[in-house]
Amino acid sequence: AQKVTQAQTEISVVEKEDVTLDCVYETRDTTYYLFWYKQPPSGELVFLIRRNSFDEQNEISGRYSWNFQKSTSSFNFTITASQVVDSAVYFCALSGGNTDKLIFGTGTRLQVFP
Amino acid sequence: DTGVSQDPRHKITKRGQNVTFRCDPISEHNRLYWYRQTLGQGPEFLTYFQNEAQLEKSRLLSNRFSAERPKGSFSTLEIQRTEQGDSAMYLCASSLGTAFSGNTIYFGEGSWLTVV
Numbered sequence: 001a002q003k004v005t006q007a008q009t010e011i012s013v014v015e016k017e018d019v020t021l022d023c024v025y026e027t028r029d030t031t032y033y034l035f036w037y038k039q040p041p042s043g044e045l046v047f048l049i050r051r052n053s054f055d056e057q058n059e060i061s062g063r064y065s066w067n068f069q070k071s072t073s074s075f076n077f078t079i080t081a082s083q084v085v086d087s088a089v090y091f092c093a094l095s096g097g098n099t100d101k102l103i104f105g106t107g108t109r110l111q112v113f114p
Numbered sequence: 115d116t117g118v119s120q121d122p123r124h125k126i127t128k129r130g131q132n133v134t135f136r137c138d139p140i141s142e143h144n145r146l147y148w149y150r151q152t153l154g155q156g157p158e159f160l161t162y163f164q165n166e167a168q169l170e171k172s173r174l175l176s177n178r179f180s181a182e183r184p185k186g187s188f189s190t191l192e193i194q195r196t197e198q199g200d201s202a203m204y205l206c207a208s209s210l211g212t213a214f215s216g217n218t219i220y221f222g223e224g225s226w227l228t229v230v
Contacts, residue, residue, distance in 0.1 A: 044221060045205065095213040100212050
């Protein structure tokens, strides 16, 4: 069975702090994809990144970076120098096998205070 | 902006009434998905379409729920005889190809349903 665990329910930081959101996944598939989405108060899920199971290179996009480690089945997300606009709920998701659906974690609510 | 659009954004209905939500996907996206999200939870898959064909339905989709995509463009999700447990946000999404091939799934802003 596929499963995504985001153990951190809520994180609060002060602006300019770095913060890491954890994501641990379970799957028996050898080929799979991992995603991160951001959900601001408006409700829309905003796509942030997609990573396939064969690409373990870390990725950096501006203040965002992602650390994918197959050995620990983790796909963690770091925001450097956080800003108030980063406040949102962040979801990690998994797709794989022959099913065309995303399995989401329960999300981590990030609050960045000025 | 030509993202996924959903209508209505909010709906309050009395228990037992029927409600219908509409979703317009991104133009030319052949895959369309419906998810449901309750407070404090991640989205849960309900169903998806490849063009007008409904290819998979979750066990969450009881017989009171029906989704259609008649012309392979917009889709509707109808809930009959609503129950308080149906209160949730219903998210629509679309993609140009399959999720398991790594195509990005783009979500709309969701339709909030409150059953009183």
